[in-house]
Amino acid sequence: MNNDSSVIDNxxxxxxxxxxxxxxxxxxxxxxxxxxxxxxxxxxxxxxxFDSANKLLLARWVTQEVYETGKEMVRNGPKKH
Incomplete structure (x- = not known):
């Protein structure tokens, strides 16, 4: 996760x-x-x-705003288009 260019900011x-x-x-x-x-x-x-053993498979940094406002989306999944 050291690549700051992959920060999710919206x-x-x-x-x-x-x-x-x-x-x-x-x-x-x-x-x-x-x-x-x-x-x-x-x-x-x-x-x-995560996988079924809670091993980290992939991660992306997120901004403070995305962390605060995106929790429900992560919890419930994205809207289906």
Missing amino acids: LQDLEQFLIEIENGGFGLEGVAGIGMATNNADGRHFVAV
Whole structure:
């Protein structure tokens, strides 16, 4: 997660990220859950993709605003278009 160019800074990008995960994107296998979390080392927030053993498969940094306003979208899934 050291690549700051991949920071999700708006809800539309968060929604697109979630849709991509749901559609099997990023080549991930065994996705069991997605959640918002905070890095203990520096307090930065991120959206995390986990497998059934709670192993981190993929994560993207999110801004404070996306962390605060995107929790329900992560919890309930993106809107179906």
